[in-house]
Amino acid sequence: MNFIGISLNHHTSPLEIREALHLNHDEIINSLNAIKHYLDEPVILSTCNRTEIFGFPNSNSLNNKPIIYELILLKKLNEIKDEYFKTYFSCGAVKHLFSVASGIDSMIIGDSQILGQVKEAFEISSDIGLTGTISQRIFDTAIKVGKRAINETAIGEGAVTVSYAAVQVVEKIFSNLNKKSALVIGAGETGELAAIHLKDRGIKRIAISNRTLERAEKLAEKVHGEIVPFQFLTEHLHDFDIIISATSSNDFILSFDDVKNAIKKRKGSLLVLMDIAVPRDIDPKVRDIENVFYHDMDSLKVIVEQNLQKRKEQIPLIEKMIIEEMTNFFSWYNTLDIVPTIKAIRTFFEEIRNDELQKIKNKISDEDFLKIEDMTRRMVGRLLHNPTIKLREIAEKGFNVNEASSNALVLKQLFNLDKYLDHNTSNHNENK
Structure with a gap:
């Protein structure tokens, strides 16, 4: 069976190359129509960490260069090194696809999004009439493997990003988040992930504060939250039960006195602080204040590493x-x-x-x-x-x-x- 898989991923190429060859929905369709001259039943999977092509060569040649050239042509790029691509054949191609669908080949082991992305990739090819009986069976089985991995192992359990770890720690402190309020300081990638996780966990109220108002507004809209103007940040600390800070500041955003004053206004009510910035946003001395629960990157990374190890143990x-x-x-x-x-x-x-x-x-x-x-x-x-x-x-x-x-x-x-x-x-x- 001359089934092949051509993969550019986080194992084989740097981030800037993966970004350059990332394909959106329309680009995938255009690429499929271009490579169907070389592959029967082609399927293209493109995510932030991989762009992969699967199919059956319609000639005796297993040369991947014409297929790769079509991608480079579509993206209007200069020639890309062959070493950035790895080609799998027959059983190897099937095994690679199954490994991808199960999450064990992801940058973050047990990535929960990849299974849906594999399914969507096949559906795109199917919708334009390019799939057949064999590819249908291969991808159906890949999806089955992904579902089994989720349902029969602990590959997806435990936080493996500091943003998610911070929220999971918060969940252990407060048994019910739908009665709590949270402030996320910083609207970058880390802050955004934390805000999304809080929203997904049913937080009652969420606010965003960021130096650039436009970015704060964009994230607040995404999580149905409100805005706390950055210049008035310390005046509103006492309004929140949870504060997660993830800015790129070189100095402390919140001082010992800022947090102490907030606790006074809260009349001793518990305040949870999660500092997931490097360097730190919150003076670590705040951990000495009564009724303040404080975590920083060091303690959260321990949680992440423990969870990653547990996931790795599921790979066999x-x-x-x-x-x-x-x-x-x-x-x-x-x-x-x-x-x-x-x-x-x-x-x-x-x-x-x-x-x-x-x-x-x-x-x-x-x-x-x-x-x-x-x-x-x-x-x-x-x-x-x-x-x-x-x-x-x-x-x-x-x-x-x-x-x-x-x-x-x-x-x-x-x-x-x-x-x-x-x-x-x-x-x-x-x-x-």
């Missing part, structure tokens, strides 16, 4: 699932050629049996004819029993596609079975 379980599903897939794939061959050889023997029976039908009694008919039926069944079992065993080995196809081809040639076969089905291995 998922790799075992991948092998199981690959075996199932190739067992199915091999039977596409074997089953029609089995049916054809049985039809061939039955035709011979019936021809010979017709020659003696009028020369013997009806009773004798029925006996001979029954005897020949059992004889053909016994003659074909072992070949049939062996052919199915070969097909169900899963990975030895060439052996299965070779045996089927020998039988076709020995018994001249072509007229009994649907060429579109039986010869799929020649095209895939």
